[in-house]
Every structure is written in C-alpha cells, then in structure tokens.
Amino acid sequence: MVIRLFCAAGMSTSMLVNKMREAAKEKGKDDDIVAYPISELESKVDECDVALLGPQVGFQLDNAKKICEPKGVPVDVIPSADYGMVNGMAVLKFAHKLAAGKK
Secondary structure (H helix, E strand, O other): OEEEEEEOOOHHHHHHHHHHHHHHHHOOOOOEEEEEEHHHHHHHHHHOOEEEEOHHHHHHHHHHHHHHHHHOOOEEEOOHHHHHOOOHHHHHHHHHHHHHOOO
C-alpha cells in the first residue's frame, strides 16, 4: 500500500515515517511510506492509496478532501496522541483502516 503523509515542513513527520516503516516490516507488509509538505498534496494524490495529514495541518482537512475524495483516496488527520508519541504502529493501523473503508 502506498501511504503518503502531508505536514508543514516534514521534520517530525520523517521520524514518524521511519517508525511506520519499522512497524510495516514487523507486520510483514510492504508499504511505501513517504512524507511531503502539504503544498504537494495535489501533485502527489495520484500516487497514493491513503493520504494522512499531520495534526499541525489538520485545519486543511476540508481542502484535502476536495483534492483526494474525487480520486478515491481516503484522507484524514493523524491522531495527535499517536503523532506526538511517534507511534508508528498505531498510525500504520490507522492508515490501513482508512484504506479498508474506501469505496
């Protein structure tokens, strides 16, 4: 599964990406996980199965939905607690749950 995280600058999100990759490896999943600035959402949406927003850009969820939903890409804000704790496994499960719920 191709998971893309979108955030303000990418520093703390890159740590989360590494933890998510470790969690995917533990689960035997071959997920492609990369973080980008929110400004790149529109140009990256076609390459992803799920789009996750960092809590710091969560206020842009409505705009992100306008970009993602017409393309069938589920999008949501990463829960703040999981983001803050850099809980890669929880965020990975969140991404998979979102993907499972898409039409």
